[in-house]
Amino acid sequence: MQTTPENTETTEDVVDLLRAQHARIRDLFDEVMHPDGRSREDAFAELVRLLAVHETAEEEIVHPVARRLPGGDGIVDDRLAEEREAKELLAELEGMDTGDPRFLKSLDRLRMDVLTHARAEERYEFDRLRGQFSPTQLKGFAAAVRAAERTAPTHPHPGVETASKNLLAGPVAAVADRVRDMIRKARDNG
Known part of the structure; x- marks a missing residue:
């Protein structure tokens, strides 16, 4: 069942934009959990990319703004801890074959963690x-x-969960990730 709104790319409001991305993340988890073979790999690659860029943007833009709200430091610190755990598990999953029986078990754990994290962001930060x-x-x-x-960056980098760390390490990681993506795409299409 698709839950992603049609206007993900054109929404003007940051809360609507991030909620639409959360919906797309839910859809991608469903796509990765159900199909086999190449379609699972493609959906997982898209999920990794979306999670990586989404979290980086939240860490650079949204969380610093949310820290300025009453009680914001505690809320953001909790979200950053969740994001680090998710990045660690996502990085582990990236090293696995999507056909490995352990892959789906770990993916389901990541799915539950990410969806719980998204609900907390929506409730405590976005609103x-x-x-x-x-x-x-x-x-x-x-x-x-x-x-x-x-x-x-288009891949997870555990330990880089703050705006300042993203601004320092992010550009180098992003270039390396995007080159890695181009090589993978060329290899897959070649």
């Missing part, structure tokens, strides 16, 4: 952002998230 910032500000945050995603 508060919408209540504290104007539509113009939320539109500006959406533009900043999209810009951060265009230059974000």
Whole structure:
């Protein structure tokens, strides 16, 4: 069942944008859990990429803004801890064959962790952002998230969960990841 809204790429509000990405992540988990062979590999590659760029953008743009809200430090610290655990498991999964029987068990654990994390973000961070910032500000945050995603690493990098760490390590990791993606694509198409 597809839950991704049709306007993921054109939404103007950062909360709507991130919720739409969460829906796409849910859809991708379903796609990876069910098919076999090449379609599973393709869906998993898309899931890895979306999770990596999505989390990087949140870490660079959304979390620093949420820290400014009352109680924001605790909320963001909890989300960052969850993101690190998810990146560690995602990196482990990336090293596995999607046909390995352990893959689906680990993927299901990641799915539960990521979906729980997304619900916490939506409830404790996103709803508060919408209540504290104007539509113009939320539109500006959406533009900043999209810009951060265009230059974000496309694979998980555990230990890089803050805006400053992303800004220091992110560009090098992003270039390396994107070269790795091009090599994989050329190999798969060759």
